[in-house]
Each structure stands twice: as structure tokens, then as C-alpha cells.
Amino acid sequence: MTRPILPAAATVEAEQAAIAGGTPETDLMENAGAALARAIRLMSPWRPVLFLAGPGNNGGDAFVAARHLLEQGMQVRIAVTGAPKRDAARWAKGGWHGEVELISEETEPAPLLVDALFGTGLGRPLGEELQAHLMRLAEGAAMTIACDLPSGVDADSGEMLSPIPRYDATVTFGALKPAHRLAPAMQHMGDVILADIGLGEVESDWREIGKPELPAPDPVGHKYGRGLVHCLAGSMPGAIALSAHAAARAGAGYVRVSTSRMIDGLPSAIVQTDSADALDDERIGCLLVGPGMGDVPPLLTLALTKTHPLVIDADAIKAVGEPDRLVGHDVILTPHEGEFEALFGEIEGTKADRALIAAQRSQSIIVLKGPDTLVAAPDGRLGFAPPAPAGLATAGSGDVLAGIIAAFRARGMEPFEAACAAVWVHGRAAEVAGPNFIADDLVAALGPLS
Numbered sequence: 011m012t013r014p015i016l017p018a019a020a021t022v023e024a025e026q027a028a029i030a031g032g033t034p035e036t037d038l039m040e041n042a043g044a045a046l047a048r049a050i051r052l053m054s055p056w057r058p059v060l061f062l063a064g065p066g067n068n069g070g071d072a073f074v075a076a077r078h079l080l081e082q083g084m085q086v087r088i089a090v091t092g093a094p095k096r097d098a099a100r101w102a103k104g105g106w107h108g109e110v111e112l113i114s115e116e117t118e119p120a121p122l123l124v125d126a127l128f129g130t131g132l133g134r135p136l137g138e139e140l141q142a143h144l145m146r147l148a149e150g151a152a153m154t155i156a157c158d159l160p161s162g163v164d165a166d167s168g169e170m171l172s173p174i175p176r177y178d179a180t181v182t183f184g185a186l187k188p189a190h191r192l193a194p195a196m197q198h199m200g201d202v203i204l205a206d207i208g209l210g211e212v213e214s215d216w217r218e219i220g221k222p223e224l225p226a227p228d229p230v231g232h233k234y235g236r237g238l239v240h241c242l243a244g245s246m247p248g249a250i251a252l253s254a255h256a257a258a259r260a261g262a263g264y265v266r267v268s269t270s271r272m273i274d275g276l277p278s279a280i281v282q283t284d285s286a287d288a289l290d291d292e293r294i295g296c297l298l299v300g301p302g303m304g305d306v307p308p309l310l311t312l313a314l315t316k317t318h319p320l321v322i323d324a325d326a327i328k329a330v331g332e333p334d335r336l337v338g339h340d341v342i343l344t345p346h347e348g349e350f351e352a353l354f355g356e357i358e359g360t361k362a363d364r365a366l367i368a369a370q371r372s373q374s375i376i377v378l379k380g381p382d383t384l385v386a387a388p389d390g391r392l393g394f395a396p397p398a399p400a401g402l403a404t405a406g407s408g409d410v411l412a413g414i415i416a417a418f419r420a421r422g423m424e425p426f427e428a429a430c431a432a433v434w435v436h437g438r439a440a441e442v443a444g445p446n447f448i449a450d451d452l453v454a455a456l457g458p459l460s
């Protein structure tokens with residue numbers, strides 16, 4: 011099961027629904043604080059802890075967690091910004107019988123810092139002084155954990171309203187928030203641990219992309235049944251060669267490239283053809299256009315005259331012109347930010363909003379790439395990629411991703427599922443490939459993952 015992701019307002023709605031269903035708010039906070047304490051014990055059983063508690067319910071969670079840890083014999087201190095402003099937080103503070111410090115220059119760091127200043131309720135940047143205390147106390151700690159979100163992060167956009175330290179872990183409740191999987195905040199989260207606090211089954215069209223279930227080869231199937239990927243080569247055939255190779259290693263039964271001249275270095279198993287008729291082959295499970303296309307827009311036009319499922323990448327994205335040209339086709343588009351803006355212009359909102367609006371306008375699956383890749387569907391589904399190595403920022407890695415998507419689509423996966431699965435496999439291939447890999451190494455890593 012993949013982990014649900016909810017924007018801040020929807021999190022509050024889920025919380026309110028649980029309360030309306032008979033779970034008191036204080037029970038939710040008790041569960042959150044107990045889960046935070048359990049995570050702390052698992053990660054660092056005996057380090058003395060300093061909790062920083064803010065005025066809202068994020069701070070309330072800290073008082074509950076501190077009580078649990080003290081009962082378990084740990085050394086715990088708690089330092090606050092002031093008095094709690096919320097009923098549940100006041101209740102939580104009432105259950106704490108230890109000392110309470112006021113956060114100031116005098117506050118001594120501890121080996122383990124837990125930041126429970128602000129969570130989903132952060133409405134503005136931290137005051138300068140508080141922000142400086144947070145940084146100083148984080149620097150003085152051997153390990154840092156954020157309660158729900160690092161304080162300073164906008165839960166929905168992943169923007170940092172104030173600078174924040176890098177945390178070893180973030181413990182969140184009920185559902186992930188978009189910021190856990192959006193740059194720049196995501197790089198500061200460490201491991202993101204999701205705790206069940208009694209909200210029940212959280213329904214959301216937004217989910218973290220998890221390990222996919224790929225279709226198993228039919229024991230009595232043939233190569234076309236395993237998926238025929240057809241690639242259109244353009245003026246720079248090296249890129250489509252990478253895509254074709256990736257498609258083959260990602261389990262397509264047959265990979266073919268339309269090219270007017272032989273491409274060197276492609277495995278012999280990949281068929282090269284200059285026959286125009288090859289494109290009318292009804293067995294084609296996915297047609298890929300764009301990698302290395304160069305300034306040859308008729309290639310995209312040609313692809314759009316066919317009814318095969320399409321992956322449109324790289325130069326071909328810029329050649330689309332108007333998003334509604336894609337309506338009525340079965341398309342997965344794989345833009346990076348530059349290609350996205352070239353096709354869709356400037357769209358207001360968070361990265362999540364922009365990807366969903368683009369999916370609506372083009373009636374296509376949008377794979378909006380970057381360190382925080384998103385997969386958006388016109389029906390509102392949104393997949394958030396788990397973190398992947400920054401080494402993916404290397405020439406040709408996008409071509410490899412396009413080839414994997416085409417293979418999974420040709421293998422019969424539904425377009426949104428195929429794109430999500432490919433993004434997951436691409437990220438794991440980068441982990442397997444180790445440091446300083448080149449795009450060809452990603453291809454080599456695909457076999458066991460696909």
C-alpha cells in the first residue's frame with residue numbers, strides 16, 4: 011500500500027471527521043505524541059532529549075512525547091516559545107510534570123533535538139531570534155528529529171518560509187503532507203516516518219509512489235504479447251538509442267527504432283528499420299518520440315497521426331505547441347521544468363497544482379521531472395516520487411526514464427500506473443548504479459528491477 015498525501019486543509023478535515031466520529035482531539039494528540047516517542051526510542055534509545063515546543067498542537071505533541079519518554083527513564087527537557095494557545099496543547103502541557111524552560115540564549119543544546127515548534131499551522135516565517143535558536147540548538151545536537159514538519163516549511167508547497175536545519179528524520183501523522191515530497195523542503199526531512207494516529211483509512215488521490223507490481227510475463231506468451239515499443243529517431247540518435255535500450259531492459263518483448271541511418275552501438279536485439287509501414291503495425295504497444303528528435307517537428311506530427319499509446323519526451327514536448335492538440339490521444343508527457351513551461355506557460359500554484367492543471371489541459375499523464383518528480387493524471391490522481399539520488403542529474407537519464415515508461419506501457423500497464431512504476435524503478439536503478447554513474451549504467455541496472 012502506498013502512503014497517502016494530504017494538503018494541510020485536508021489534514022484538518024480528516025482530523026475533524028475523526029473527532030465528529032467520536033475520537034476526542036486529545037486522543038489524536040495522545041496517539042501522535044506516543045508515536046513520536048516510539049520513533050525516538052527506535053532511532054536513539056538513550057540520548058538525552060531536548061524538545062522545542064511551539065504554541066499550537068505541534069507543541070502539544072511534544073509534551074505528550076516528553077511524558078512518554080520520561081516514564082521510560084529517558085533524560086528529557088522541554089523548552090517552549092510561550093504558553094500554549096490551543097485547548098489540546100494546554101491539555102498536553104497539563105500532563106507534563108517536569109520543568110519547562112523558555113527558549114532563549116541560555117537554552118543548552120542536547121544530543122537529540124526534537125523540533126515541535128510549528129507543523130501544518132505555520133503561517134509566516136519564524137521570528138529571527140527563534141530561527142537563530144533553532145539553528146544553534148540543531149547544530150549542537152548529534153541527531154535531529156522534526157515533529158510532523160521541520161518548522162519553517164510550508165506544508166503544501168514545500169517552500170521554506172525560513173531557513174531550516176537538515177533533520178535525520180521527520181515523524182508525521184495520519185498522512186504525509188506535500189512538503190515531505192516536494193523540493194526544497196524534502197531534502198531537509200531525513201527519513202519520513204508515517205504514524206497511524208486513529209484517523210481511520212485516509213482516502214486521497216495523492217499518494218507517494220511505492221514499489222510497483224509489474225505484469226509477470228505470460229508463461230505461454232510471445233514477444234509481441236510482452237510489449238512492442240517503437241521509437242522514432244531524430245537528428246541525435248544517441249538519445250533514442252538510450253531510450254530503446256532502456257525499454258528492452260525494462261522488459262519490453264520487442265523494441266524497434268525507425269531511423270534513416272544505422273545507429274551504432276545499439277544491441278543487435280533492437281531492430282532498426284527505415285520502413286514507413288512499420289509505424290502502422292497494430293501490435294505496437296507504445297510509440298516513443300522526442301529523445302534526440304532535434305528540430306524535426308514532423309516526427310511528432312507523424313506520431314500524432316497514429317492511434318498507438320504515446321510517450322512524448324524532450325524536444326517533442328516543445329514541438330507540441332498547444333496542449334489541447336493532445337486531447338483525444340493516449341499520451342504520457344515527460345517534461346522537465348523548462349519543457350513544461352515551454353508547453354504550458356507559467357501556471358500559478360504549487361508544483362502539485364501546476365502538474366494537475368497541465369494534465370487537465372492536455373488530457374494526458376504528466377510526469378513533471380526534477381528532484382521531486384510528480385506524476386499527474388487528468389482525473390486528479392497525483393503520485394509523488396520518493397527521494398532519488400541527485401546523480402540522476404546526468405545527461406541522458408531522462409531518455410532512460412522515457413524508455414522505461416514506454417516499456418511498462420507496452421507491457422499493458424495503465425498510463426498513470428506505468429509512469430509511476432517507471433519513476434520508481436528509475437530512482438532505484440540510480441541507487442543500484444552507485445556514485446557518478448552515467449545514463450548507460452542506469453540501463454544496466456534495470457534488469458533485476460523490471
Ligand SMILES: NC(=O)C1=CN([C@@H]2O[C@H](COP(=O)(O)OP(=O)(O)OC[C@H]3O[C@@H](n4cnc5c(N)ncnc54)[C@H](OP(=O)(O)O)[C@@H]3O)[C@@H](O)[C@H]2O)[C@@H](O)CC1
Binds near residue numbers: 021184
Ligand atoms: N491534523 C491532525 O490530525 C493532528 C495534528 N496534530 C499536530 O498539530 C499540528 C498542527 O497544529 P496547529 O494547527 O495548532 O498548528 P501549529 O503548527 O502547532 O502552529 C500554529 C500555532 O503557531 C502560531 N504560529 C504560526 N506561525 C507562526 C510563526 N511563524 N511564528 C510564531 N507563531 C506562529 C499560530 O498562531 P498565530 O500567531 O498565527 O495566531 C498557532 O498558535 C500538526 O502539525 C501536528 O503536529 C496532532 O496533535 C494530532 C492530530
Ligand SMILES: Nc1ncnc2c1ncn2[C@@H]1O[C@H](COP(=O)(O)OP(=O)(O)O)[C@@H](O)[C@H]1O
Binds near residue numbers: 346404411
Ligand atoms: N537532483 C535530482 N535528484 C533526483 N533526480 C533528479 C535530479 N535532477 C534530475 N533528476 C531526474 O533525472 C532525470 C533527468 O531528466 P532530463 O532533465 O530529461 O535529462 P536529460 O535530458 O539529460 O535526459 C529526470 O528523471 C529527473 O527527475
Ligand SMILES: [K+]
Binds near residue numbers: 129160161
Ligand atoms: K515541527
